[in-house]
Amino acid sequence: MTTVTGRLWRDGEPQDDEFSFDAISDCLASDNQLVWADIYDPDHDALRALAGELHLNIWAVEDAVAPMERTKATVYHTHTFFTVYAVDSVTPPADDDISSTLSKHRISGFVLPRGLITVRLPSEDGVEFDIRTVSDRFDELGGQQYGVGALVHALLDVVVDGHFDAVQTLDDAIEGLEDELFADSGPRKGLQRSTFRLRKDLVELRRVVLPMREVVGAIQHRRIDAKTAPELDPLYADLYDHVLRASEWTESVRDLVTTVFETNLSLQDARLNTVMKKLTGWAAIIAVPTAVTGFYGQNVEYPGINTAAGFVASSVVIVLLVIVLYLMFKRRDWL
The missing domain is CATH 3.30.460.20 (CorA soluble domain-like)
Known part of the structure; x- marks a missing residue:
């Protein structure tokens, strides 16, 4: 109007x-x-x-x-x-x-x-x-x-x-x-x-x-x-x-x-790179016990098979490798 x-x-x-x-x-x-x-x-x-x-x-x-x-x-x-x-x-x-x-x-x-x-x-x-x-x-x-x-x-x-x-x-x-x-x-x-x-x-x-x-x-x-x-x-x-x-x-x-x-x-982009870097680091750490347990899961005779000592040895190897990788990645700011 x-x-x-x-x-x-x-x-x-x-x-x-x-x-x-x-x-x-x-x-x-x-x-x-x-x-x-x-x-x-x-x-x-x-x-x-x-x-x-x-x-x-x-x-x-x-x-x-x-x-x-x-x-x-x-x-x-x-x-x-x-x-x-x-x-x-x-x-x-x-x-x-x-x-x-x-x-x-x-x-x-x-x-x-x-x-x-x-x-x-x-x-x-x-x-x-x-x-x-x-x-x-x-x-x-x-x-x-x-x-x-x-x-x-x-x-x-x-x-x-x-x-x-x-x-x-x-x-x-x-x-x-x-x-x-x-x-x-x-x-x-x-x-x-x-x-x-x-x-x-x-x-x-x-x-x-x-x-x-x-x-x-x-x-x-x-x-x-x-x-x-x-x-x-x-x-x-x-x-x-x-x-x-x-x-x-x-x-x-x-x-x-x-x-x-x-x-x-x-x-x-920077956040995505950071996430990918951390995921890669954790994937590497997780791969260690997977590799060790996979080795001991072979269908062949090896030292320590079916014994408590073999279980302890594999567990110690897994823990030591995980700790080493974690400290190394943490020092390089990958985690």
């Missing part, structure tokens, strides 16, 4: 009770007003009608509702279109080694000279993005005096902060795997599945984190070209730095999870 919320500022003062979706065109036409309209689960026909009213690029509108759209930013003559993915960390059940630890929320935006229109689609896992955090971040910045650039910055800043939290969650999970990997009792049974799940989550996260450099760079260059609100330039520079750090951190976590995966395989 389509839900529309929004905020309106006039001369830098909030006038949220006067916001009307039907009057967006009039609000955008006024030089002293700033409007933000958020459309959740949009109706395609209604969105196309709004695009025609605001002269939005029709292909950008299609991209806003198209499935599996990638993170990107496109600059048009009258507006800028972008698609980003906010990410939340979720905690699967303790015995669940398959479910993802990340929840993605797709947000598309049309940046106009005096307004921002965001389009959000429902999340596949049912976890919804709290759009109020963007509004709160904008108010903390005091962005009314800086126009739509501050509003876009608030949205992207919240998204990038979510990326940092997601990378931190994956990093902590990998550290937990490392502790299990080198535990004295050995790794638990589901370690391999947990590592594979983290690798899948990391691949999904990289797809939304790495292209953020393109999005922030395109919006910043558009602002610089238009020479609007130069006071925001340091904030956008800091935001771009955060995007770079998140990208680098994601790459380092990728190397870590690959190392954990390969190390686990190496440790499994």
Whole structure:
């Protein structure tokens, strides 16, 4: 079901009770007003009608509702279109080694000279993005005096902060795997599945984190070209730095999870070699009494046959050889 919320500022003062979706065109036409309209689960026909009213690029509108759209930013003559993915960390059940630890929320935006229109689609896992955090971040910045650039910055800043939290969650999970990997009792049974799940989550996260450099760079260059609100330039520079750090951190976590995966395989091979070495040692020890008793079990006459002395002699030989082999293998760490 389509839900529309929004905020309106006039001369830098909030006038949220006067916001009307039907009057967006009039609000955008006024030089002293700033409007933000958020459309959740949009109706395609209604969105196309709004695009025609605001002269939005029709292909950008299609991209806003198209499935599996990638993170990107496109600059048009009258507006800028972008698609980003906010990410939340979720905690699967303790015995669940398959479910993802990340929840993605797709947000598309049309940046106009005096307004921002965001389009959000429902999340596949049912976890919804709290759009109020963007509004709160904008108010903390005091962005009314800086126009739509501050509003876009608030949205992207919240998204990038979510990326940092997601990378931190994956990093902590990998550290937990490392502790299990080198535990004295050995790794638990589901370690391999947990590592594979983290690798899948990391691949999904990289797809939304790495292209953020393109999005922030395109919006910043558009602002610089238009020479609007130069006071925001340091904030956008800091935001771009955060995007770079998140990208680098994601790459380092990728190397870590690959190392954990390969190390686990190496440790499994080492454990298998140790087991085989011990089995071989015990097999050699067990072969001694088998050989001795087999010798005395021959159907031929030999010294000590059918006598107590022969039994004692064979038993002593078995015990001595077993002790010698055990001590020799133990000294060489074969047992």
